[in-house]
Amino acid sequence: MGLLEPQHILLIVLALLLFFGGKKIPELMRGLGKGMKEFKDAQNGETSAPTNTTTNTTGNVEEKPKA
Numbered sequence: 001m002g003l004l005e006p007q008h009i010l011l012i013v014l015a016l017l018l019f020f021g022g023k024k025i026p027e028l029m030r031g032l033g034k035g036m037k038e039f040k041d042a043q044n045g046e047t048s049a050p051t052n053t054t055t056n057t058t059g060n061v062e063e064k065p066k067a
Contacts (some may be wrong), residue, residue, distance in 0.1 A: 016025060 020028060
């Protein structure tokens, strides 16, 4: 008897659908995949460059004149 037989996998998928609904599952899987990629990169010693390096340090905000 194997650990994950087709009946077990089907039961797990149905339980996930009941708990999270069809719209939330893709977001969960995307987050899981991203976390696994970051974990593998950390194991290999690779570092990813920050994706957003632009910051506004002056704090200047333009306001529209009131009419």
